[in-house]
Amino acid sequence: MGFLSSVLTANEIVKNFTVRKGFKIHKVHALRRVNLKLEQGEILSIVGESGSGKTTFLRIVARIYTHDSGRLFVLGRELCRKMSRSEELEYRKNVQMIFQDPFSALNPVKKIRQFLKRPLEIFKISGVEERLGEVLREVELPLDSLDKYPHELSGGQRQRVVIARSIITKPKIILADEPTSMLDVSIKASILNLLLRLRDDYEISMIHVTHDLASAKYISDRIAVMYAGQIVEEGNAQQIVDNPLHPYTKLLRSAAPDPDRSGLKLGETGEPPDLISPPEGCSFRMRCPYARKECSTFTGTVQIDERKVSCVLYM
Numbered sequence: 001m002g003f004l005s006s007v008l009t010a011n012e013i014v015k016n017f018t019v020r021k022g023f024k025i026h027k028v029h030a031l032r033r034v035n036l037k038l039e040q041g042e043i044l045s046i047v048g049e050s051g052s053g054k055t056t057f058l059r060i061v062a063r064i065y066t067h068d069s070g071r072l073f074v075l076g077r078e079l080c081r082k083m084s085r086s087e088e089l090e091y092r093k094n095v096q097m098i099f100q101d102p103f104s105a106l107n108p109v110k111k112i113r114q115f116l117k118r119p120l121e122i123f124k125i126s127g128v129e130e131r132l133g134e135v136l137r138e139v140e141l142p143l144d145s146l147d148k149y150p151h152e153l154s155g156g157q158r159q160r161v162v163i164a165r166s167i168i169t170k171p172k173i174i175l176a177d178e179p180t181s182m183l184d185v186s187i188k189a190s191i192l193n194l195l196l197r198l199r200d201d202y203e204i205s206m207i208h209v210t211h212d213l214a215s216a217k218y219i220s221d222r223i224a225v226m227y228a229g230q231i232v233e234e235g236n237a238q239q240i241v242d243n244p245l246h247p248y249t250k251l252l253r254s255a256a257p258d259p260d261r262s263g264l265k266l267g268e269t270g271e272p273p274d275l276i277s278p279p280e281g282c283s284f285r286m287r288c289p290y291a292r293k294e295c296s297t298f299t300g301t302v303q304i305d306e307r308k309v310s311c312v313l314y315m
């Protein structure tokens, strides 16, 4: 697919959190100079283990957090700490987030109609009933779902409601944080297919965050692999999964996403480093079967065709 232009450019994004451990205050280096691009109509998956910084990046784009340094350009403007209320509203209308848990996203005492109507009220969008009907059709839910309570719907139907709300304002970018991780395997594919169709029908650009390389390959054009707050490999989704270059991507690839299938478990190969004091050089070197002396100082990125890989093996 040919893309027209970038809707998001992240340059050297840094985010630290302050945490208290006993009497001491520590800095967690959650994002360490992250560079990423999202093209119009593209689905980019950020893949990595728990704690690698995927959600933090998504939340910065969603303006739930602000970045400490670096520059982030979204839909033609630079995101800065302060935006006027009208700029903030316009931004939130255009950039919507889907959270991983469709159960906690929905208020159990409110009908689906109220949940879906809320953004239309906030953004003063007219033609409410018509738009409610349209989005339900788009997410393939029957119209009578509007008058149901969340507990009357299945997990997959609830996630469809959450997706309906995310598209009701006709956003340009969707940020999907593990949208299928709480769902049964049988329903996962239908939700991924729905996201793909929305992208195709409306040219919505998406950042999809997941632990699961298989669903990333299924849904994305490009994959960025994140480890300890850094992107270690980035490129075409199929190439990354079928022919991973970075030793960490190779490890993710060989780990069985399905616990019923035999295979390497990530925990068996060690743990990611503590982000309070991340190591110098390559952060993966302590777990890497190919580690050598240079890895303790190497921080570069190598471009191989369309792929970027941060590993000294490819120098």
Ligand SMILES: Nc1ncnc2c1ncn2[C@@H]1O[C@H](COP(=O)(O)OP(=O)(O)OP(=O)(O)O)[C@@H](O)[C@H]1O
Binding pocket: 017, 018, 019, 028, 029, 030, 048, 049, 050, 051, 052, 053, 054, 055, 056, 057, 275
């Ligand atoms: N609000 C916060 N306060 C302090 N530390 C945080 C906060 N949010 C995230 N962190 C830390 O930042 C690092 C990155 O976390 P993040 O949630 O972005 O990772 P993740 O890859 O999305 O993991 P998961 O898949 O488990 O959600 C972790 O070490 C985490 O403990």
